[in-house]
Amino acid sequence: MKIKAGMKKKNADFNMDDEGLLKELGLDNIEVESFKELGLEEPLLKALKKQKFEKPTPIQEKAIPLALAGKDLIAGSSTGSGKTLAFGAGIIQNSVKGQGVQALILTPTRELAEQVAAHLKVFSAHKPLKITAIYGGVPINQQIVQLKDTDIVVGTPGRILDHVGRRTVKFDQVKTLVLDEADTMLDMGFIQDVEEIIGTCPADRQTLLFSATLTKAVTSLAARHTKKAVNVLTKTAVDPQKLIQTYYQVSKSMKFPLLAHLLKQEEDGLAMVFCNSRRITDLVARNVNNMGIKANAIHGGFPQKQRSDAISRFNSKKIRVLVCTDVAARGLDIAGVSHVYNYDIPADSKQYIHRVGRTARAGKEGKAISILSANDHEQFSKIIKDNSTKIARLQLPEIEGCC
Numbered sequence: 001m002k003i004k005a006g007m008k009k010k011n012a013d014f015n016m017d018d019e020g021l022l023k024e025l026g027l028d029n030i031e032v033e034s035f036k037e038l039g040l041e042e043p044l045l046k047a048l049k050k051q052k053f054e055k056p057t058p059i060q061e062k063a064i065p066l067a068l069a070g071k072d073l074i075a076g077s078s079t080g081s082g083k084t085l086a087f088g089a090g091i092i093q094n095s096v097k098g099q100g101v102q103a104l105i106l107t108p109t110r111e112l113a114e115q116v117a118a119h120l121k122v123f124s125a126h127k128p129l130k131i132t133a134i135y136g137g138v139p140i141n142q143q144i145v146q147l148k149d150t151d152i153v154v155g156t157p158g159r160i161l162d163h164v165g166r167r168t169v170k171f172d173q174v175k176t177l178v179l180d181e182a183d184t185m186l187d188m189g190f191i192q193d194v195e196e197i198i199g200t201c202p203a204d205r206q207t208l209l210f211s212a213t214l215t216k217a218v219t220s221l222a223a224r225h226t227k228k229a230v231n232v233l234t235k236t237a238v239d240p241q242k243l244i245q246t247y248y249q250v251s252k253s254m255k256f257p258l259l260a261h262l263l264k265q266e267e268d269g270l271a272m273v274f275c276n277s278r279r280i281t282d283l284v285a286r287n288v289n290n291m292g293i294k295a296n297a298i299h300g301g302f303p304q305k306q307r308s309d310a311i312s313r314f315n316s317k318k319i320r321v322l323v324c325t326d327v328a329a330r331g332l333d334i335a336g337v338s339h340v341y342n343y344d345i346p347a348d349s350k351q352y353i354h355r356v357g358r359t360a361r362a363g364k365e366g367k368a369i370s371i372l373s374a375n376d377h378e379q380f381s382k383i384i385k386d387n388s389t390k391i392a393r394l395q396l397p398e399i400e401g402c403c
């Protein structure tokens with residue numbers, strides 16, 4: 001399919017929602033031509049125009065026409081690539097209010113379920129559809145009420161299966177099933193739940209599988225549950241040219257002083273600090289706060305509300321630092337993350353890529369800084385070997401108040 005580039009007028013430098021102001025500036029008649037050419041209709045186009053989306057991302061350009069044509073897809077594409085609209089556009093366009101659950105989107109984490117549901121609500125602002133996020137860690141009763149007249153369900157496998165078991169949701173009207181971040185879903189051990197849920201969807205549905213990495217396990221899941229699927233591969237949203245990757249080698253006792261020093265020195269954006277355990281995550285967040293830098297911790301040990309609140313504070317830049325474990329931060333797309341710190345070294349290169357992919361998104365520059373201490377070297381040298389771009393070692397800076 002040939003896509004005509006761009007739209008008639010650009011307003012890329014404006015970041016305002018006020019339609020009146022847009023009109024005053026003569027920017028109200030932007031035509032999202034290229035989205036139209038993908039086959040999107042007025043309600044969606046109107047919503048995208050309001051979002052000031054100028055043109056489709058590569059994954060949208062490839063996936064939307066195929067999804068609208070009813071094809072099954074296997075898409076190698078991670079968060080930040082615009083995948084939510086890539087699978088969401090067809091779903092929104094094909095769903096009709098009040099005809100049962102017509103689309104089911106399975107995500108590995110609660111945060112991602114919330115994020116996807118929130119984005120779909122924005123994209124469907126001009127179409128009366130009810131979109132419900134379903135995940136554990138929050139009371140089930142309210143979800144049972146919400147599910148009664150919902151058109152689109154986005155959720156995590158465990159709680160969804162719980163609802164299936166209670167017969168508080170039925171998927172016999174599902175036209176489109178999305179497996180979002182399928183690799184993470186498998187890594188997190190959800191395979192049985194996912195299989196069971198898929199078994200309750202009609203066999204003649206459309207299946208769209210999105211995954212940052214296309215591992216053997218993912219392709220085998222796809223082989224079992226897709227029909228004549230089209231492979232859609234796009235480059236990752238992280239631009240390796242814009243991502244500076246470095247590491248320091250320090251003694252264990254110097255890890256926090258070094259992090260503190262770097263957070264003070266490099267304060268141009270938001271920072272995510274990855275730790276490998278809940279205990280260290282809490283400890284680091286507390287110590288960063290004690291330094292006078294606003295930080296929150298998120299990990300699986302916190303109630304959902306606390307996790308969501310921390311993410312929204314970080315999103316709105318009320319806090320500058322989010323200290324997190326991998327699970328809690330998977331798939332989050334937060335604009336303005338300029339630094340990713342590996343306070344603890346990731347288990348493997350896949351995890352490293354997931355972490356550093358939180359920065360250098362959408363054309364922005366980013367830094368990924370790993371802090372190695374004793375015993376980390378062997379594990380990290382594997383990551384260095386697997387990484388296609390250079391991870392440079394830096395000399396320890398002079399740290400105030402230290403030896």
Ligand code: AMP
Binds near residue numbers: 054082084
């Ligand atoms: P996603 O990969 O779906 O999580 O999207 C990543 C970010 O890009 C989100 O903040 C979206 O709102 C934004 N986005 C998605 N599609 C476009 C587009 N075509 N133009 C500009 N921004 C987009």
